[in-house]
Amino acid sequence: MTNRVINYSGYTSNEQSILRQQLKHNNKSSNEQVDRIFRFISEYPEAVSNIHQYIQTNYINKQQINEQISSTPKRSRPLDESGGSNGAGRRRRQRKRFQHDQDQDNDNENEFSDSQRMMASELQTGESALTTTNQRITTENTNKLKRISFDQLKHAVSSNLPCFHVQWPADTDRKNIPSAICASELITKELKTNGVIFNGFTLVGWAGKRLKLGVNNKVDYATLATTDKWPLKINEIDIDVIKPKYTPDAFTLVVRYVPQELDEKFVENEIQRTIASASRIKRIQYNYHRKLNDYRFEVKDYQEYCSILKLGRIAIGYSWLSITPFYPGNRLTYCTKCWCIGHLRNNCNSLPKCRICLETFIENTSHVCPKEPRCAQCNGNHQSLDDQCKVIQDYKQRLKDEVDEAIKSGKLQRVVPKEQAPTFELNEQDFPSLGTHINKNPSTWYISQNLVTRPPITTTTTGGSEMLIGNINNNVMKLVDSMSRLEGKVDQ
Missing domain, CATH: 3.30.70 (Alpha-Beta Plaits)
Incomplete structure (x- = not known):
């Protein structure tokens, strides 16, 4: 940066010192801003082209406008009308010269302030553009880091039955x-x-x-x-x-719109009175306030599961409440060795750890858990897959957004276990029947024989062969008669 030469004539010593301090302060702040810009450019060199283009399209246009405004020619000094060299004329010229010097100092000060404002606005513009570019680059890097693998998305929507x-x-x-x-x-x-x-x-x-x-x-x-x-x-x-130690979500039902005044133990007893194989009856916890409660439970007996779904309602107290299948959320991808999210057990190289305290299991040694939970995600005082963990909350939200996006784009489809195995169905297009050939152009000899009729040959009756022989004899007799008539005509 080049320092401008300023004329301090016409100012007192205090005013001159104040101007010098202000100039030093402005130069210091400008140098600090330039240093910050240089450090950012060294870290993000790809932002230089964007800044150069932004300054070229904005600052140069402003500079051209300012040059057009300041290009107005100054008026020349008015001539001495008297033309003489008397004292009054000299005093008038001295007064005008002093006024001209003062105007020149004011112009220099205005130029200095204009240059400082222009420099400050230029630095602010460049700094804001650099900040915007930095935010864009940071956002792109963050989005790249936040992308969840497609294997985890497929695992989230799968709903396979246990083996x-x-x-x-x-x-x-x-x-x-x-x-x-x-x-x-x-x-x-x-x-x-x-x-x-x-x-x-x-x-x-x-x-x-x-x-x-x-x-x-x-x-x-x-x-x-x-x-x-x-x-x-x-x-x-x-x-x-x-056998599997748990009942899958495919056999889970939900009782909806249960009044809050009903006790949970009472609701549990009412459900078990109707469905004998119902177990693990729990009230569903929602993140928002509800006037009515929902309860989920598992049904081990498939006959009871189908029967209660067919009814669609269940009696609890003096109310008939609707009952629907349970629709599970997205499955989390987590490891049962280290209890971290993002991978499965078969891809983990760490040693098995306790789910609660995260202490490593020692071979041939029984583990005594101190029952002090510790999170594998954030090292907090809760279990690794607890919903109160901030990392788990962010992972669930990102997983939900990306699964919805993949389903909307057609890359994924939710897999739900079927009720029964598919049976073989015969479609007409699979094995089409062969059509009978119909001769639409009959032979010419058949058309010309109008007098001679050929009876149809049928062999569907029991005496099919006898009828066939009789028909042949009749035709032979007719042929003999016609020949005899022809001979009689020839003899005449």
């Missing part, structure tokens, strides 16, 4: 254990032999040393979960069938 696991004794030789397909076929055959009717397993695979079996509809799942006719041996080897 059954088959476990062999630890001392069993691996060579004696059949393959997954053979084991599933043997188990299916044994279940059907014992009277368990289902459509077979739709998922077969290994989960570590356990055989993993699954179905894709509620009827088969409820049948397999409630039966006790699972086989105890496969190829003369003892097996242990491990």
Whole structure:
């Protein structure tokens, strides 16, 4: 920056010192602003082009306008009308010269103030543009960091039924254990032999040393979960069938619009009086105030589940209240080893930890939990997946927004377990019938034979062959008669 030369003549010493201090202060503040701008440009070099374009389109236009305004020519000094050299004329010229010097000092001061204002406005404009660019870059980087992987979005909308696991004794030789397909076929055959009717397993695979079996509809799942006719041996080897320890959300119902004056224990007893297999009855907590309450509960018996849904209402006290299926929210992707969000257990390299206190489990040592919760996300005094955790709240909100966006764009679709396995349906377009060929152009000989009629040949009766022979004889007799008539005409 270049310092301007200012004429301090006509000012007192105090005024001159004040002007010098003001100039130093303005230069210092301007240098600080320039240093801040240089530091920002060194951190974000991509912002230079935007700032240069902004200043070029705004500052240069303002400068051209100011030059046009200040380009008005000054009036020349009026001539001495007397033309003489008397004392009055000299005093008048001295007074005018003093006034001209004072006007020049004022012009210099105005130029200095104008230049300072222009410089300040220029720095403010550049700084505001840099701030805007910085905010845009920061927002883009933040959005990139906030994007959730597509695998987590698919996991959020999935609603698969839990699987059954088959476990062999630890001392069993691996060579004696059949393959997954053979084991599933043997188990299916044994279940059907014992009277368990289902459509077979739709998922077969290994989960570590356990055989993993699954179905894709509620009827088969409820049948397999409630039966006790699972086989105890496969190829003369003892097996242990491990059923799911929880009831999936697909068998959860909601009682809606329960009055607040009804006690929770009373509502629980009324539900269990109507639905014997109802369990885990809890009041749904909402983030806003409601005049009526909703209660969710699980139904293990599929027959009761279907019956109460078909009724659509349940009696609690002296009221008939509506009952609907429970629609679960988005599933969180979290690890059951370290209890952090964003990944699953099979992708985690850390050692298993306690869900409550987050202490690492030591092999061959029983863990005694101090019951002091600690969060794996924010290290707070609550459990890792608690809703009061700020990190969990932000993750749920971002997950909801991105899932809604993916469903709206068609990239995702919510998967809901089916009630029953799909049956085979025969469509007409799958196996179209072959049409009969109809000859629309009959032969010419058939048209010309008007006198001779050929009776249809039918073989549908019991004496089909006899009728056929009789028709042939009649035709032969007619042919003989016609030949004899022709011979008689020829003889005449």
